[in-house]
Amino acid sequence: MKKISTIILLLVAITTIIYQQSKNTIKKELRDFAVAEIDKVQKIFFADRFNNEVLLTKQHGKWYVGEHLARENAIELLLNTMQKIEVKNPVAESMHNSVIKSLATNAVKVEVFTHDENTPFKTYYVGRESSDHLGSYMILENSNKAFVMHLPGSNGFLAPKYNIDGEKVHVDLWRERAIFQFKTNTIDTLQITHHQSEERNFSLIKTNESYHYQGEVKDVQTEVINTYMQLFENTYCEGFMNTYEKKDSIFASTPLHSISISANGINTTLHTYNKKPRQLHLDAESNPRKWDIDRMYAKLGDDLLLIQFRTFNPILYGPTHFAVEK
Amino acid sequence: MAIKKQTYGRLALNICILILVNVLASMLFFRIDLTTDKRHSLSDTSKDILQELDDIVYVKVYLEGEFPAGFTRLQNATHQLLNEFRSYSSFLEYEFINPSENTNQEERNNLYRQLYEQGLEPTNLQVQEKNGSSEQIIFPGAIIYYKGVNVSLNLLQGQFGTHHEVVLNNSIANLEYEFSNAFLKLFEQRKPRIAFIEGNEELSIAETIDITNSLGVEKGSLSEYYQVERFDIKEFTIDSVTQKASIQKQLETMTLFQAIIIAKPNTPFNNLDKFLIDQYIMQGGKVLWFIDGVAMDMDSLNNGNAFSMALPLQLNIDDMLFKYGVRVNADLVMDMQSDEIPVVTGYQGDRPQQGMFPWFYNPLVIPKNTHPISKNLDALRTTFVSTIDTVNTNSIKKTPLLFTSPYTKLVKSPHRVSLNILEREPKLDQYKAGEQMIAVMLEGKFSSVFENRINPINKKIPLLSKSEETKMIVVADGDIIKNHVSKSGNAYPLGYNPYNNQQYNGNKKFIINALNYLLGKEELLLIRSRELKLRLLDKNELANNRFFWQIINILTPLLFIAILGLVWTMNRKRKFST
Known part of the structure; x- marks a missing residue:
């Protein structure tokens, strides 16, 4: 009996000491x-x-x-x-x-x-x-x-x-924002369509490990094409906007550009759309700009994306980009 | 079966007794402190503060980890104190944190930076390891949260020229004061108003910015405790009826300030100024005087002159101060314990070569007395300081607050102050004037300087000739409260010597303590005067008889246990042998 009492007393004492020593109350x-x-x-x-x-x-x-x-x-x-x-x-x-x-x-x-x-x-x-x-x-x-x-x-x-x-x-x-992650030479065909200026459309088709250019320009630089294809190795969007209430009306509008890629038997198509500016932007004649000069919307599968001109301008170059300088 | 029942019965009884004892103990709360210096007892002021707590006070102490013995003592003392606090208030919660715990160096540095920005001062420690020594950064401080606001508190107090063990001991002794003071700062809803007096070429806003608002990362300024304003004594409100300057109104405005600071005036006070200040005192106002005895500053020497004359500063307040009980002498203290100034010693090509030299006209004052205002303060930096004499006035209690070192020389003004003294070795036998008093506190019922005189201003304004119980502090150096301002207008922290990057924290703390004392926080400051005796090992004894004391320390407890065991066994033998 005495032992039990002693044990209880000891436990109480030890608990008190531990509580006193605790560095967080x-x-x-x-x-x-x-x-x-x-x-x-x-x-x-x-x-x-x-x-x-x-x-x-x-x-x-x-x-x-x-x-x-x-x-x-x-x-x-x-x-x-x-x-x-x-x-x-x-x-x-x-x-x-x-x-x-x-x-x-x-x-x-x-x-x-x-x-x-x-x-x-x-x-x-x-x-x-x-x-x-x-x-x-x-x-x-x-x-x-x-x-x-x-x-x-x-x-x-x-x-x-x-x-x-x-x-x-x-x-x-939370989604990963990579849109295109095609390793070099895995793209079989690439087609860029400028819906408002068809003369700028072109396509690149892989033949024997190099790309054949189809478009308005006749003489193209092979090195420029190779560098261009590297742009598709890591292309990111700024974010996904699937909760945006005007998603359907954006998709129903006419795209600005379409980028179609065929690789390993899979076709991927991205359409771009104009985006209204968030704030008032004035052009050189001090008129308000109708469209955002930094960002566009894009459709990839069922997703609405926000993309930046900074990333897509090099992809959407016209064919003159490839032309041999004279 | 019966024995079992009895056993359980006893167990139940014991448990009931235990619960009863605990309930009684919680109702009849008391503590016994058997230490001679009562180191485990809280002051009544702290208890009152704790009992006034009405919401959670959360203390985060950044003092956790492996430290040298001294810092472990500081850590344990903080821990013990917080436990003591908790005995008096259930609202107090705390946590000890090791800021160096994170293994990611970038994140660790970010935390260091954050703590530094919050006002905690880091300390570098040399830690002995098996393969030599390494450097460890610690933040011996705490951040206290209360109702969405917080204050930071440095537990380790810098004290210039003091042995680190003494610094730690003083820091431990001051823990209770520092915490209680921090709690008060958090609780104070409406800050009392105080004012810097203007009108007689006192120090400018820039020159008092650090003591007002704290420039540096280290917190501690008057605005943490008070609503600090500036009051031009010569700027009057025009009475709307008489269209004349209203002296009465001016006096009424002054009395709204619980204390006024007269910081290094340079031009004489006129009778009206003196009347206003005098009557402010007679109405119970508190005054902190920073008065120069002689007109002299370093700028006079820096302008290409090798010497300058230190002349008596005529402020026309000698009669006032004399009546109150002190006299600021027109002399200068030269002290061998002094700060340094840069002096051009030669040229290398076109470039001047500078050296740092002790400048005896800038005494470093290391307070040694036990008054709560100046006890355990870091050194104070002074510039062209004068001495103070007290005058026999019966009703006034005079308490000296600051003394210079004993190695002083007094020079009367007019005096030629010259940089040339740096060229010669000082003659030690000339510096034997002893400790000189440079700050004093006066407490009691003061007599007006206009007592038994014709009211010099306006007979309609009643003249009070005797004050209520009040206090004032007179410091014989205006520069104690002046922070350095560069020619480009940059202000430096108070007590900072920009030439050798030495920071003396005493100036700031002295002024804050002085005002806190003047304004009735003396009970809080009394906690500062507590003395914890430092019981260090006797180094000589340690060197001579180390092994002996080691053996004593190891064997005594063992011997004690052995004796206890022997007594226990003998007792049992005796008990059961029959």
Whole structure:
């Protein structure tokens, strides 16, 4: 009996000492947002209040968003954030109720899965930015304690690191943005169509490991063609715009250009469309420009893309680009 | 079966007793501190501050990891103190963080940069390892969050010329004050108003910018505690009825300031100025005087002159100060413990060669007294400082605050200040004037300088001849509060010597402490006067009898356990032998 009493007393004493020695007074289960072993994460699920959902899965060492390949740098940023987020400060009690209400209505749910794919290893909610914009309100599932979380060393809030656009999540934000990734000499035919100036149309057809030019120009430079074909090795769009409400009307309009590529028996066609400028741009005669001079829309399969002239101007050169200088 | 029941009964009883004891302990909370210097006891001021907490205070202490013994002591002391704080307020939460934990160097550097920008000062440590030594950066500081705002707090206090163990000990002794002060800063909703007085060629906004708003990364300025304004004593509001300058209104405006700072005036005060300041004091106003005894500055020497005459500065306030209980003498202190200035020593081709020389007219004041205003302060940089004498005034308590080093020489003005003194070795036997008082605090009921005199201004304005209980501090150097401003207009931190990049933090802290004391935060400042005795190992004894003491340290606990075991066994034998 004495022994049991002694053991109980000892346990109480040890617990007290451990509590006294603890270097953090906030219970771990309330602030345990970080995922230490990030390599073990196999699946991440996001859901917003608009019923938008995003599922990131790791397959054979690569991350996918739905059936699409996910952007490596976005995944890297997300995992790094998940691993290193820390409590910036607990939410003040005077603000706690309003923050909880805000989290309940605006937050994005994040579920992190490791090996057991049916039960999330960790679930928390990412809310709006704190008043100083240096952290985000977050709360763990089944917790009643909200925190301002941040990434130590980084000045800013966390929503962009979780690819949260305002209060929404979307697959498009996670997708890999490569449009063309054709290795040299894998393209069999390439056709560029300028719908508003047909004289600029041309095509390049592979014959015996070199490309034969078909178009208005007679004498073309072979080296220029080879350099030109390298443009299709890594061509990126700025982003996907599948949630844009005018997507169908853009697709129904007449394209500016069409780029058709046939490689390994697969045909790929990209159509470009004019885009209205976001802000007022004036031309040389001080008239407002009708179309954006930096960006265009594009259609690739069923996707609406935002592309930049900076990337596509070299691809859409007219045939004179290939002509032998005289 | 019966024995089992009895056993469980006893267990239940013990558990109940344990719970009861805990409940009682939580109701009858008390602590006993058996240390002689009461190092584990909080002051009543701190307890009051903690009991006033109405929301979560979150303290992030960036002092975690492997440190040399001294820093581990600082870490443990901080930890203990925060636990003590928690005993008095459940709103206090804390976390210890190792900022060097991240293995990614870029991310680690980003965190260092962030902490530095937030006001934490890094410290380089040399850490001994198996294969030599390595350098470690630590941030001995904390950031305290409260209701969406935060303040940073450096736990390690820089003290020029002080042994690092003493610095650490002083830092530990000041922990309670620093934390309590930081809490107060966070809680204070409306800051008291104070003003720099203008009108007599006092220091400009640029020359007082650092003490007002803190230029450097290191925080600590008057605006953290007070609403700092500037008040031109010669600029009057015109009375709408009489269309005349309203002296009464001017006095009323002045009394809105809880303290005024008179920073290095250069032109004489007229009777009206003196009347306003005097009556402000008589109404209980607090004054911080930074007064030069002689007119002399380095610019006089920098303009191509090898010498300049230091003449008595006629400010026409001698009678005022005398009446209040002090006299700023028209002399200069030359101190062998001094700051350096650059002097051209020769030319290499067309290029001047400069050397740094100690300039005895710029004494470095290292406070040694135990008054909470100046205790444990870093060195203060002074320039052409004069001495102060106290005058016998019965109702006024006079507390000296700053002294020069003992190695001083006093020169009366007019005095020829020349750079030529740098060419000769100083004669040590001339520097034996001893410690000179250069700052003093006066507390009590002051008599007006206009007492028993005809009201010099306006008979309609009642003259108060005796003040309420109030305080003032007189410093015999205007430059203590002046930050350097370059010719191009760039302001440097207060106490900074741009020529040798040496920063003396004492100036700033002295001024802030002085104002805090004047404005009734003396209880908080009293925490600063706590003395924690540094119990260092006796180095001589250590060198001579190292092995002996090692053996004592190892064997004594073992011997103690062995004796305990022996007594225990003997007791059992005696008990069960019958």
